[in-house]
Amino acid sequence: MGVGIFQLLIGWSYIGDSKKEASTVGRLVRVHHGKGSTYVYVFAVNGLRIEDDSSTCSTPLTSSGCEVGAAVLVYYNRDKLSETLLEEFGAAGRGKIFFGAWMAGASLLLFGLHFIFSRFLKSPDESDDVDSDAPVNEPEILHVVPGE
Secondary structure, eight states, X not given: OHHHHHHHHHHHHHHHHHTTEEEEEEEEEEEEEXXXXXXXXXXXXXXXXXXEEESOOOOBXXXXXXXXXXXXXXXXXXXXXXXXXXXXXXXXXXHHHHHXXXXXXXXXXXXXXXXXXXXXXXXXTOOSSOOTTSOOOSOOOOOOOTTO
């Protein structure tokens, strides 16, 4: 549930950033493929050189794809230059919102099924009510204080 809500929040943030989106050409300086991919890229805006990384590379501008030295289209927020992606903010936001909604919905479904099965599949011997007339099967312990 937490992952789903986190993804929804990021998606809504990206949708908001898409209203202030601009793009420029950047260059990939490092690419790492392991459990996931990381693409490190540099670009310049108003003479300011910015380096960032992304887990996706959807905007190669050359036929060689997303390799070191390749030109890529970088999308950034004009107001916050620290917000950059190698895909449109709107597309990234829609993807995050879809994934987040799926995760949150699946979590709610699992919680609901757990609740239903725990309530309706309870054996007849189990009860939430306390029977005050039932005999206590625990041995009685006497507390003896010397001198009294």
